[in-house]
Amino acid sequence: MAKVLGIDLGTTNSVAAVIQGGEPTIVENAEGARLTPSIVAVNPRSGERYVGQVAKRQAVTNPENTLFSVKRLMGRKFQDQEVQNAINKLPYKIVSGQDQNAHVEMAGQSFPPPQISSFVLQKIKQDAEAKLGEKISQAVITVPAYFNDSQRQATKDAGTIAGMEVLRIINEPTASSLAYGLDKAKTDATVAVFDLGGGTFDISILQMGDGVFEVKSTNGDTYLGGDDFDQRILDWLIQDFRQETGIDLSNDRMALQRLRDAAERSKVELSAVLETEINLPFITADSSGPQPPRQKP
């Protein structure tokens, strides 16, 4: 029996997993990473299409043709408040399609969001096939519990365009509960699932009984995620360093990049430990000598 790919199609990053020996196992992408950025771009000069990490690497030089956070637009009408909010925050063009749905523009061409997501799913599928050494033709894709029918259908369409039969669309909090084996718990329970993603933060209350999950309520902040944590740590480091030394690191490209990497690394470390240290010797130098910041967030 062929493998079914379980896909978390995220706003910022996507992940794929398969069942191996009865356990869900993350499938690494072609770059050897567990996360694939949900980003698609086109080189306006060559017309070459980039997906994932490669698209992310060129984003700042090609913002009009680099599509990210497309999940925010999936299955939504152009007039929806969420779409209007996104127009103000996203650097690429969002237009109204013939179906009145929000479409996105890349290299002068208009695309429905499911098609953009299908490019991400296609890469995930191809990378998984290469990794597992077998063809993948079926998938289960997760969506936020608050997605309506139209958004779920749009997600399913994305999977179909990517060449997969979408067996099921599962609520994200349900999928994470299943991953923690809560369906096997003997007693009925009410569970709160927090989902802190790269750009969104959701909370869902699930009621479990006889292995069946019911979403009782869901809420969250659609513009708060791990990226904001990185930025906060970065801002704190810059501010603290300025206070201590009088030097503004925000104008120093190299220092800024090293601080950004260190901020993200410390955030990741703090998921597992209570304390971490940011130690960046020779971050900058003035006439009095090197200025190393050493902080404990």
Added chain:
Amino acid sequence: MTTEPNNGNQPDALPFSEDGNDYLGHLSVEEQVTVLQDRLQQSQLEAGQNLEAAQRAQAEMVNFRRRSDEERINLGKYANERLINKLLPVIEEMDLALGHAENVGANDSWLEGVKLIQRKLDNLLQSEGVTEIEALGTEFNPMEHEALGAVATAEHPSGYVAEVVRVRVPVA
């Protein structure tokens, strides 16, 4: 185990279980045939399911063995990758430290000695296949480069690398 008397119209006792639940002696021959056919069908169905499960497990085992072999090969091939990735920022900081030492006029012979150590480290990395990607003045290629921003310059055409901010950056 229970037995019932044979009244002569029915065949000899049919199979029944130890606890007697499967006893069919009280049924007519036709009914017994129907029940047995149902049981046969059920057994055939279960046998089919078991065969499928066994084949699936076998296929999974073959795939698992193949993946394990691949992982073992890759482990040998890329064993140093993680370590080198972690070392790169440290080496970058050493470059910065040496650059700074030159600016502040550190002792020449001491500086020369440390530079020799740095060269040794570079050679070691080269022998492990780690080489610097030439970027300055080349066309920007997201497969190899990461863009941190765009600057206007007369020195390079648009879409070319105008400045290299960091070289020794971990790849993943």
